[in-house]
Amino acid sequence: MKTDTVYKKAFNRMLDLLAESHLEARLPSENELRGRMGVSRTTIRKVLKELAERSIIAEEEGVRTIGRSIDRKDYFPDAETTPRNQHVEQHFMEWMLRGDTKPGTFINELELARQFGVATNGIREFLIRFSRFGLIEKRPNSGWHFKGFTEAFALELFEIRMMFELRSARLFAQLPDSSPLWANLEALKTAHDELRDDIESRFHDFSRLDNRFHRLINEASPNRFIDDFYDIITFIFHYHYQWNKRDEKQRNLAALTEHIAYIDALFSRDQSRIESVCRAHLASARQTLIQSLIGFEDPS
Amino acid sequence: MKTDTVYKKAFNRMLDLLAESHLEARLPSENELRGRMGVSRTTIRKVLKELAERSIIAEEEGVRTIGRSIDRKDYFPDAETTPRNQHVEQHFMEWMLRGDTKPGTFINELELARQFGVATNGIREFLIRFSRFGLIEKRPNSGWHFKGFTEAFALELFEIRMMFELRSARLFAQLPDSSPLWANLEALKTAHDELRDDIESRFHDFSRLDNRFHRLINEASPNRFIDDFYDIITFIFHYHYQWNKRDEKQRNLAALTEHIAYIDALFSRDQSRIESVCRAHLASARQTLIQSLIGFEDPS
DNA sequence: GCCCTACTTTTTATCCATAAAAAACAACTT
DNA sequence: AAGTTGTTTTTTATGGATAAAAAGTAGGGC
Numbered sequence: 001m002k003t004d005t006v007y008k009k010a011f012n013r014m015l016d017l018l019a020e021s022h023l024e025a026r027l028p029s030e031n032e033l034r035g036r037m038g039v040s041r042t043t044i045r046k047v048l049k050e051l052a053e054r055s056i057i058a059e060e061e062g063v064r065t066i067g068r069s070i071d072r073k074d075y076f077p078d079a080e081t082t083p084r085n086q087h088v089e090q091h092f093m094e095w096m097l098r099g100d101t102k103p104g105t106f107i108n109e110l111e112l113a114r115q116f117g118v119a120t121n122g123i124r125e126f127l128i129r130f131s132r133f134g135l136i137e138k139r140p141n142s143g144w145h146f147k148g149f150t151e152a153f154a155l156e157l158f159e160i161r162m163m164f165e166l167r168s169a170r171l172f173a174q175l176p177d178s179s180p181l182w183a184n185l186e187a188l189k190t191a192h193d194e195l196r197d198d199i200e201s202r203f204h205d206f207s208r209l210d211n212r213f214h215r216l217i218n219e220a221s222p223n224r225f226i227d228d229f230y231d232i233i234t235f236i237f238h239y240h241y242q243w244n245k246r247d248e249k250q251r252n253l254a255a256l257t258e259h260i261a262y263i264d265a266l267f268s269r270d271q272s273r274i275e276s277v278c279r280a281h282l283a284s285a286r287q288t289l290i291q292s293l294i295g296f297e298d299p300s
Numbered sequence: 301m302k303t304d305t306v307y308k309k310a311f312n313r314m315l316d317l318l319a320e321s322h323l324e325a326r327l328p329s330e331n332e333l334r335g336r337m338g339v340s341r342t343t344i345r346k347v348l349k350e351l352a353e354r355s356i357i358a359e360e361e362g363v364r365t366i367g368r369s370i371d372r373k374d375y376f377p378d379a380e381t382t383p384r385n386q387h388v389e390q391h392f393m394e395w396m397l398r399g400d401t402k403p404g405t406f407i408n409e410l411e412l413a414r415q416f417g418v419a420t421n422g423i424r425e426f427l428i429r430f431s432r433f434g435l436i437e438k439r440p441n442s443g444w445h446f447k448g449f450t451e452a453f454a455l456e457l458f459e460i461r462m463m464f465e466l467r468s469a470r471l472f473a474q475l476p477d478s479s480p481l482w483a484n485l486e487a488l489k490t491a492h493d494e495l496r497d498d499i500e501s502r503f504h505d506f507s508r509l510d511n512r513f514h515r516l517i518n519e520a521s522p523n524r525f526i527d528d529f530y531d532i533i534t535f536i537f538h539y540h541y542q543w544n545k546r547d548e549k550q551r552n553l554a555a556l557t558e559h560i561a562y563i564d565a566l567f568s569r570d571q572s573r574i575e576s577v578c579r580a581h582l583a584s585a586r587q588t589l590i591q592s593l594i595g596f597e598d599p600s
Numbered sequence: 601g602c603c604c605t606a607c608t609t610t611t612t613a614t615c616c617a618t619a620a621a622a623a624a625c626a627a628c629t630t
Numbered sequence: 631a632a633g634t635t636g637t638t639t640t641t642t643a644t645g646g647a648t649a650a651a652a653a654g655t656a657g658g659g660c
Contacts, residue, residue: 002620002643006441029634040441040622045635062629062635083440084644110611119645120612121421128425132432134524140383141306141340141612141651156523163463223456224434225529302613302650329604340652345605362605384614410641419615420642441621441642 009081010039011047018056019070027057027064084118088126091116093239096135096149103148107136133232149240151290158286161233162279164226165217169262169278172220173269184216189263192256199253206252207241213259217266237289244292251288258284309381310339311347318356319370327357327364384418388426391416393539396435396449403448407436433532449540451590458586461533462579464526465517469562469578472520473569484516489563492556499553506552507541513559517566537589544592551588558584 014037027033030048034041048064051057056074058067082090092112095101109127113120127144130136135153136144147153175181191209195202211234218226241248258281265277314337327333330348334341348364351357356374358367382390392412395401409427413420427444430436435453436444447453475481488509495505511534518526541548558581565577 001618001645004620006621031634041635042621042623046620108611121644121646124612125425125428125643128428132528134528142653143611153524156525159523160525163467167463223459224453225456225460228432228434229525301615301648304650306651331604341605342651342653346650408641421614421616424642442623443641 003084005081005083006039007043007046008076010037010043011050012075012081013037014047014051015056015070015074018051018066021066023066023069025066027066084122085126088116088118088122089130092123092126092130094243096146097239098243101146103146103150105146107144107146109143132228133236149293151293154286154289154293157233157236158282158289160229162282164229165214165282166275166278168217168220168226169266169274170271172217173266173271173274175220179220181216181220185263185266188213188216189260192260192263196253196256196260199249199256203249203252206256207237210255210259213263240289240292246292254284255281255288303384305381305383306339307343307346308376310337310343311350312375312381313337314347314351315356315370315374318351318366321366323366323369325366327366384422385426388416388418388422389430392423392426392430394543396446397539398543401446403446403450405446407444407446409443432528433536449593451593454586454589454593457533457536458582458589460529462582464529465514465582466575466578468517468520468526469566469574470571472517473566473571473574475520479520481516481520485563485566488513488516489560492560492563496553496556496560499549499556503549503552506556507537510555510559513563540589540592546592554584555581555588 014033017036027048028036030041030044033044037044048057052059052064054074055067056070058065095112095115107127109120109123113123116123127136127138131138131144134147134156135149136146138144172181188209191212195205195209214230214233218230258277262274262277262281265274268274314333317336327348328336330341330344333344337344348357352359352364354374355367356370358365395412395415407427409420409423412423416423427436427438431438431444434447434456435449436446438444472481491509491512495502495509514530514533518530558577562574562577562581565574568574
């Protein structure tokens, strides 16, 4: 059976909306709500029905108004709002990155299904999707081969990343002055400066900034294959550093400083300066990853 | 229910084997056969059982010998030896490349399932796998968006291909004299020369050679992401040119000639010469693809 | 002790069923 | 006529079942 996580998440979002509005206000139309929540009207109606049933809203002659104030207890628990496949993803990444999963292991769909409490179908779909990350490989009529989250992987990943990033940075610098991306870069620079000034308390925010920055560089000359590749990087980093927080503040501060130098180089439009700053930044990111990988494999 | 294509294909292969052997010869052990056919012993036993039932082989006191000569009719038809997912692949590619599937179309799993006569699950798995090719994109809880096999696609594809190929060619030329790959390249050169001399009758053989060549170049410094990307290229070209044979001979001859120049450049180890030959070859391949794409979209 | 065949258990490929969600259709209101 | 809500149809996400294929276990002969 399909999970009703879409409904529950929409329900919670609707509660947020109601909490923000003043009491007795009239609700927007179903269609309007549909657009705002990014779900179908079918789901909105289901939400509204439940809200009415719990008398959180009142319906009179087709006009819906807010009925009572919202309580924390009205919300569905977060766990019930994540869809199955995301669940599988989290479980799997934890199993792979934190468990004692050795390179060369064979992955068994059925066993994972039992372990994660889902049908084999979901596992299989996840693995197919995941296989693009170059960490596993299918053997037909048999299972999957886990190649390992190893130094070799990191090196291959960064070789490509370097090629792509140099290319995109070069093209970015060639943008005409009229391009709106320059303003975006300026804004990003400000965000970097602010974060640096407040690094002690907000160092977790760096990864979001990192993402924004590298995606902006790619925007100068979009290529779907480069974007896809960047998805891999985002994914890998997201999970890897989620469980590997060692020296996080220091790491992020270093990267932040490199970014600022990188941004300045872009503004200078001096290609050789850009290249060297870009290389330096990626070399350091690679170094960080490999370092943490080793610490990960052999915690001594 | 799982298809028994593995069994049927193994059965046919076994018939080939028996046809080659002389009558009354003793069969290899089950384990030996398993290794040769690349299937499990379970499947081999099933094959042997059927062969005995049809008295193609004779079993006496645990010793198996060839019982009678093979007839064309003993074989299972080819159609029954392709697994479902390959079936789906072929159907889909035909639907996409030959049908009037316009860029921007929405792909409906259920409809395709009906059209291809398979369960939705198989369609979905195929689409997930196929999505790495950058031609379709999933919208959660809804269908897939077909972005079109367009000129933009070809340009983006070739931009990456150019980067990768230049990188690999450069590294290839830096291989030490002692590397065995030089001998492989020599052999490939010979194969090219032979094909050129016989181009009139064998021009179809070029695509296999093309693949071998580009994969050899990549072998100099393996990177899984580059290999994966080359899979995309192989796949796309395979299907695209399967249905688009216009000027095939001429096209292949031109590419063949470029390859020969490319190989010579590699032997010279002159980096700037390599780069220019490589660029020329890929530019021409891109040109060919785009040309045929246009002819494809708008047959005037 | 290795290799062979017979038998058993586990896993994969594949179809089918069904609730949730989306999409399409219809009727109503201002 | 455009925008609203009510109703019906279609499609997706997910679990379950099962034959085919693989993997594992066991006993026997050299």
